[in-house]
Each structure stands twice: as structure tokens, then as C-alpha cells.
């Protein structure tokens with residue numbers, strides 16, 4: 001089978017404008033003397049951004065509100081805020097970041113900037129912003145930042161402690177990579193054989209936005225061979241649940257890691273405008289509330305070039321992680337969502353474009369934009385990723401099960417038998433199965449599942465030999 005494998009961890013882009021990365025020598029090589037700490041400027045806040053802000057220190061102490069966990073092996077941006085103290089004279093100040101990487105090797109990074117005002121929250125260039133490589137963040141990560149005079153000729157004055165911050169060992173959690181397996185749907189229903197955009201540019205843009213927002217170490221995007229579909233996929237959602245179930249059965253049979261998500265891309269019309277002119281379904285997923293439901297780690301979306309495809313995929317794969325909609329432009333929505341209008345609620349950092357993302361941006365689980373990820377969704381997806389790190393948490397076979405699809409009129413349709421690796425989750429409901437003559441074979445317990453994005457859903461029931469129909 002031909003596969004194109006694209007790997008990415010989000011690429012580090014340049015820090016704020018006006019900052020100059022310096023040498024890694026703390027001393028002045030020409031004179032042998034040491035630069036002194038700047039005594040008239042204070043470090044007021046330090047945050048590590050790995051998608052969203054995690055405040056590490058604020059006004060000398062720990063933040064009151066719980067922060068997003070810091071993750072090992074994930075690219076970070078350490079942001080250092082300052083306040084000028086009384087008598088500060090405008091000048092260039094050097095910030096020196098030092099820490100040991102997980103192998104114990106010392107890392108020294110320097111930035112310098114001309115300081116003529118205090119730091120402000122939204123302005124990236126008003127803070128020192130260190131890109132911290134993924135591989136250097138691990139257990140024992142304990143950065144120190146010192147604000148130094150630019151020249152070694154300056155005598156110490158003021159309070160050198162104000163411009164020095166040492167974190168102590170920070171609490172660092174482990175995450176995991178996720179595999180996103182793309183199925184380019186060959187759309188044969190209209191005889192066109194049309195394929196979605198799986199160009200390297202589009203797939204890298206997709207991978208970059210996942211890597212920048214999802215709390216993972218790496219996104220592996222794997223593009224499969226084209227997958228032919230000869231039935232119509234309409235803008236009102238007809239055909240979508242059948243295709244989702246097909247890919248779900250593929251996912252169940254595949255020998256893949258737990259943190260693997262199948263994603264079907266397709267173009268039922270030549271352009272997005274033609275497909276969506278009168279409103280449309282852009283994506284579909286199962287709402288996957290249980291970590292045991294590997295059959296639910298599958299989703300669909302339109303595959304036209306550009307951001308709509310990417311932002312749709314962020315949301316659909318979010319549903320595959322058990323996330324409900326965030327409350328903006330869509331109802332019903334997650335009643336636990338903590339911020340009004342699906343705001344992300346905290347500062348974000350977009351390392352693709354090297355830009356701050358304001359707390360007023362919208363969570364990608366909503367129908368509003370522009371989108372980023374909230375700390376709430378970040379934490380929730382991280383918990384799922386961490387829960388699926390351990391291989392096969394449930395021992396033994398899940399046995400043979402059959403999917404029962406509900407149609408829009410509430411009718412129940414029995415699907416083929418599928419071997420699940422473990423019993424399905426979901427709310428139990430009593431169902432009855434019948435043989436070909438309409439005779440009652442057995443009463444069974446069905447386990448309900450729901451779609452995110454379309455009404456309806458279905459059940460998993462144990463496979464009963466001879467069953468051909470099912471009823472409530």
C-alpha cells in the first residue's frame with residue numbers, strides 16, 4: 001500500500017520584532033569581565049505557551065487559577081514580562097534564559113531589546129519571547145531568566161534580584177503523538193472520480209494547525225490510497241453516516257496505535273461554493289465520550305483547499321476525542337464550557353505565524369471564528385491523549401458486535417458483524433432482535449452512540465446468530 005508520511009512538530013517562527021538573539025556567552029570575551037544584572041527593571045510575569053498560556057510566575061508568586069499543564073517534548077514559547085523600576089533610563093536590556101535539557105546539557109539563550117515602556121499583555125514585542133525546543137523540555141525543566149546590562153562596563157546598581165527569576169523544577173506532564181490517517185475519498189457518485197486536496201502544502205498546513213493547537217508531541221499525517229465511494233454525499237448530510245460507518249469498520253480492523261484517528265476527505269461538488277451555496281454539512285464525527293471506543297476514532301469532512309477543511313478537521317477530530325460543541329453559533333452545546341460565546345478565555349500563541357491569539361478568539365469546537373483552542377478544550381483533549389498512551393488497557397476480546405443505525409424517521413437497521421477489541425461504551429437500552437420469519441430471537445442490551453453534527457446515531461448490540469432485524 002502506497003503511503004505518504006508527513007511528519008511535523010510545529011515549526012518555531014521568529015520571536016517578536018525588535019528582538020535580537022544573542023550569543024550563548026554570558027561573559028564578555030574581549031575583556032573577560034561579566035555583564036551585571038540590570039538593577040532597575042523587574043520580571044513581573046513568566047509564561048510558557050505550548051498553544052495556550054500557562055502562567056508559571058506572576059508578581060513573584062504562583063497564579064491563583066489552575067493553568068494548562070506543561071508538556072514534555074512539545075515546542076514552547078517562554079514569555080517574560082517586565083516593569084521598569086523608579087529611575088530606569090531607557091536602554092537596551094539583555095534577557096538570558098538558562099536551563100538544563102533532559103540529558104543534563106546546559107542551554108543558554110539570549111535576547112536583547114530596547115526598553116522604553118513596560119510590558120503589555122497583547123503586544124508580543126513588549127516582552128522577551130524565547131522559543132524553547134521540544135526536545136529540551138522534560139522532567140526537571142527548571143528555567144532561570146536574568147535581565148542583564150548589554151555592556152560589561154556597567155557597574156551594578158539598584159536591586160539585582162528584581163531582574164532575576166528562577167522557576168525551581170516545574171511540573172511537567174507526558175503527552176503522546178497522534179496519527180491522523182487521511183482517506184482521500186474518490187467521489188464516483190457523479191461519475192467524476194473527484195479527489196480532495198491532499199497536496200503536500202494542504203497536508204502540511206493541516207498538520208501545522210493540529211500541532212500548534214492540539215496538546216500533543218507530534219502529529220503524523222498519513223495519506224492513504226484513494227477510497228472509492230459510489231453513493232451521493234449531499235450538502236444536507238445524506239450518505240455521510242454510511243461512509244462514517246464504513247471507515248469506522250476499517251478503523252476497528254486496522255492494527256494501529258490507540259491514538260490513531262481516521263479522517264475521510266471528499267469533494268461532492270467541484271467547488272465549496274457549489275456544495276455549500278445553500279448551507280451544508282462540512283463535517284461529521286461520532287461523539288466519542290468513552291476512551292474504550294476505538295471504533296469512534298473516525299470522522300469526515302469536506303476536502304477543498306484552504307482553511308475551512310483544516311478548521312473543520314480540528315473540530316471533527318475534537319468530537320472523536322469526546323468533545324461537544326462550544327457554545328457559539330451551534331445548539332445544543334457543552335453545558336460545562338467555561339467561557340461565554342465560546343471564547344478561548346486565555347491568551348494563546350500561534351507559533352505558525354508568530355502571533356499572540358487574544359482570549360476573545362473562539363474555540364475550534366464552536367461554529368464561530370477565528371478559531372484557536374481554549375485551555376478547557378486543551379486540558380480535555382490532553383486527558384484523552386494521555387488515557388490512550390497505555391496500549392490496550394482492557395484485556396481480552398470485546399467479541400462480535402453489530403451496529404444498529406437509526407434513520408431519520410427513527411427506524412432501526414441492523415449492520416454487519418464486527419469484532420471489537422473491547423466492549424462498546426454508551427448508555428444501555430433494551431432492544432429485541434428477530435429472525436427472518438419475524439420470530440423473537442432474544443432481548444439484548446444496546447449501547448447508544450451519537451453523531452456530532454447530524455441528528456441521530458445508533459447502537460452496538462451483541463451479535464446474535466440468525467438475527468436479521470431489530471426493534472425497540
Ligand SMILES: [Zn+2]
Nearest residue numbers: 315325452453
Ligand atoms: Zn461539530
